[in-house]
Amino acid sequence: MRCFIAIKIPSSIKESIAKLINAITTNASGIKFVPSENIHITMKFLGEVDEKKAQDVIASLKVLSASHSPFPL
DSSP, X not given: OXXXXXXXXXXXXXXXXXXXXXXXXXXXXXXXXXXXGGOEEEEEEEEEOOHHHHHHHHHHHHHHHHTSOOOOO
């Protein structure tokens, strides 16, 4: 499976980004934008990862994130 580490974006920001995408889509031939519900900030693209490795990454990220507070976006 294709995996990446990403930051979720609040819905209000996704809506603003979607409005910008809609505004420029008419002048952006050849560019494919993701649906607004899939908008996120990719921190690291991992590529093809097997299920075991994906579970290891998830477990590691849970440990790392437990020692950090949420931050405003």
